[in-house]
Amino acid sequence: MVEVIKTTGDMKARAALSRARGDTVGFVPTMGALHEGHLSLIRRARAENDVVIISIFVNPVQFDRNDDYRGYPRPLERDLAMAYEEGVDVAFVPDVEQVYPEGYSTFIEVRGSLTDVLCGASRPGHFRGVTTVVTKLFNIIRPDRAYFGQKDLQQAAIIKRLVRDLNMGVEVVTLPTVREADGLALSSRNRHLSGEQRRTAVSIHRALTRATELLISGEMDTAVIVCEVRGVLNEGGIARIDYVSVVDPETLEEVSEARPGAVVAVAAWVGDIRLIDNTALGVGPESQLFMHLNVETV
Amino acid sequence: MVEVIKTTGDMKARAALSRARGDTVGFVPTMGALHEGHLSLIRRARAENDVVIISIFVNPVQFDRNDDYRGYPRPLERDLAMAYEEGVDVAFVPDVEQVYPEGYSTFIEVRGSLTDVLCGASRPGHFRGVTTVVTKLFNIIRPDRAYFGQKDLQQAAIIKRLVRDLNMGVEVVTLPTVREADGLALSSRNRHLSGEQRRTAVSIHRALTRATELLISGEMDTAVIVCEVRGVLNEGGIARIDYVSVVDPETLEEVSEARPGAVVAVAAWVGDIRLIDNTALGVGPESQLFMHLNVETV
Numbered sequence: 001m002v003e004v005i006k007t008t009g010d011m012k013a014r015a016a017l018s019r020a021r022g023d024t025v026g027f028v029p030t031m032g033a034l035h036e037g038h039l040s041l042i043r044r045a046r047a048e049n050d051v052v053i054i055s056i057f058v059n060p061v062q063f064d065r066n067d068d069y070r071g072y073p074r075p076l077e078r079d080l081a082m083a084y085e086e087g088v089d090v091a092f093v094p095d096v097e098q099v100y101p102e103g104y105s106t107f108i109e110v111r112g113s114l115t116d117v118l119c120g121a122s123r124p125g126h127f128r129g130v131t132t133v134v135t136k137l138f139n140i141i142r143p144d145r146a147y148f149g150q151k152d153l154q155q156a157a158i159i160k161r162l163v164r165d166l167n168m169g170v171e172v173v174t175l176p177t178v179r180e181a182d183g184l185a186l187s188s189r190n191r192h193l194s195g196e197q198r199r200t201a202v203s204i205h206r207a208l209t210r211a212t213e214l215l216i217s218g219e220m221d222t223a224v225i226v227c228e229v230r231g232v233l234n235e236g237g238i239a240r241i242d243y244v245s246v247v248d249p250e251t252l253e254e255v256s257e258a259r260p261g262a263v264v265a266v267a268a269w270v271g272d273i274r275l276i277d278n279t280a281l282g283v284g285p286e287s288q289l290f291m292h293l294n295v296e297t298v
Numbered sequence: 299m300v301e302v303i304k305t306t307g308d309m310k311a312r313a314a315l316s317r318a319r320g321d322t323v324g325f326v327p328t329m330g331a332l333h334e335g336h337l338s339l340i341r342r343a344r345a346e347n348d349v350v351i352i353s354i355f356v357n358p359v360q361f362d363r364n365d366d367y368r369g370y371p372r373p374l375e376r377d378l379a380m381a382y383e384e385g386v387d388v389a390f391v392p393d394v395e396q397v398y399p400e401g402y403s404t405f406i407e408v409r410g411s412l413t414d415v416l417c418g419a420s421r422p423g424h425f426r427g428v429t430t431v432v433t434k435l436f437n438i439i440r441p442d443r444a445y446f447g448q449k450d451l452q453q454a455a456i457i458k459r460l461v462r463d464l465n466m467g468v469e470v471v472t473l474p475t476v477r478e479a480d481g482l483a484l485s486s487r488n489r490h491l492s493g494e495q496r497r498t499a500v501s502i503h504r505a506l507t508r509a510t511e512l513l514i515s516g517e518m519d520t521a522v523i524v525c526e527v528r529g530v531l532n533e534g535g536i537a538r539i540d541y542v543s544v545v546d547p548e549t550l551e552e553v554s555e556a557r558p559g560a561v562v563a564v565a566a567w568v569g570d571i572r573l574i575d576n577t578a579l580g581v582g583p584e585s586q587l588f589m590h591l592n593v594e595t596v
Binding site for chain 2: 008012103104105106107108109110111112114131135136139140161162165166167168169
């Protein structure tokens with residue numbers, strides 16, 4: 001079985017023991033409800049480090065909506081079984097009082113252009129919650145490497161900035177988005193989709209594919225690309241769109257001229273489920289990860 | 299000579315080397331212009347650790363007034379000589395671009411009652427600057443213990459909260475305020491006082507002494523104590539007072555009934571120099587540090 005640790009004190013001591021032994025530590029922070037996207041991070045961590053630690057913690061301070069927090073899936077036993085299968089050594093599973101004890105007052109904020117745009121504009125306080133919990137987890141575990149998915153493009157850019165700005169000395173590794181066979185990006189929130197919503201959701205990937213086709217056909221104007229992407233989403237039955245934006249993947253600044261490597265990012269609602277996805281323009285399908293079989297959406 | 303390190307990369311490597319050797323590291327963060335207050339921290343660090351590191355960095359983001367930042371004394375050669383005398387091993391002396399390189403965006407904030415009151419109310423952004431730089435310095439050096447003076451009462455309370463909240467695993471040691479023979483608390487800003495201002499400034503200590511005398515004589519009402527303290531300041535020629543407050547030293551909450559251990563805190567202006575000081579009520583003079591000779595105020 002995976003070693004399950006519930007307190008920050010025990011986790012700190014366990015990680016310190018690994019360091020004292022000279023072991024390298026790979027860390028995959030998660031909110032649980034593990035899917036193939038998480039597993040691809042865990043496998044890379046397993047390949048690159050002596051010890052693999054995951055955290056499973058649904059972080060209340062990064063939710064801007066209470067119903068989303070309460071409804072977030074928490075299939076702990078299944079998560080631990082999956083982690084065991086992938087060779088995870090330690091799962092840190094603290095409760096909220098461990099992470100935010102009474103009197104807790106400290107928050108970390110990456111300010112400016114990285115956080116003001118995209119999801120930062122639609123979800124006030126979200127990234128402050130992410131950077132706060134990631135800083136705490138990094139301080140408790142002090143990993144050599146930490147692994148994040150490219151689906152959360154903005155999160156990855158912000159965490160790289162956080163680590164650099166605060167001199168944390170953690171190598172941040174980002175890995176490609178894992179998709180179901182029809183292209184839907186894996187997300188713990190997909191399991192909330194009804195059958196019909198699931199069919200609607202795939203139009204996000206279809207819209208991103210259209211953006212890449214446009215670039216290949218010579219379209220450089222990102223305003224045209226954004227307009228077409230919105231069109232595909234609307235046709236597919238998605239009316240409520242938080243943003244469609246073509247950005248530089250590191251600075252997240254909007255680019256007016258499409259170029260290979262620029263990223264098209266989408267956040268849109270299917271029913272009351274908010275989904276995000278992105279794709280790098282001009283990057284061939286060989287660099288994308290598709291699953292051969294659909295994952296069961298519970 | 300003291301080993302002087304100027305880059306964050308070199309400092310990180312040097313501190314890691316000490317840890318790898320099994321040495322304990324004591325850290326004294328300073329803005330330079332060292333005086334006996336700093337030296338008392340360094341001596342304690344020297345007594346309790348294998349390696350003593352100080353930082354000398356005038357941190358721009360904790361200044362709320364640009365003239366105060368520009369005018370802050372920077373007698374580096376003298377500081378390094380004093381550090382050498384006290385057995386400091388390493389002085390970390392980064393420039394502003396090392397600490398806040400272009401694109402720097404991350405800030406740490408302790409929110410709520412600890413930062414809203416006292417100096418936090420008079421100096422917007424000050425403590426955000428302090429907690430940000432202290433977090434960075436702690437991440438670069440990863441000391442076992444860090445040393446702060448009780449003169450900066452609120453700073454000490456906030457840093458203790460920061461370290462606990464962010465699971466930093468640094469022991470925060472606070473030491474009593476060091477005073478000149480007439481009671482003036484040592485401060486790098488004292489050197490800006492003219493001869494007459496220097497004589498006026500001592501009324502801050504006189505006012506705090508009066509507060510203790512009132513408690514000893516049976517006065518429990520902090521409103522009366524605050525009023526008397528203000529009276530002594532005014533009589534001594536200090537008209538501009540940011541605050542006089544009787545607080546719990548850990549929570550910084552105002553107390554309405556004076557009790558031993560509660561702290562009377564003062565911030566007031568002598569000319570255009572803002573001075574702070576505080577004293578714990580009912581604590582005998584034997585616990586206070588007075589210097590036998592006046593320090594030369596350059």
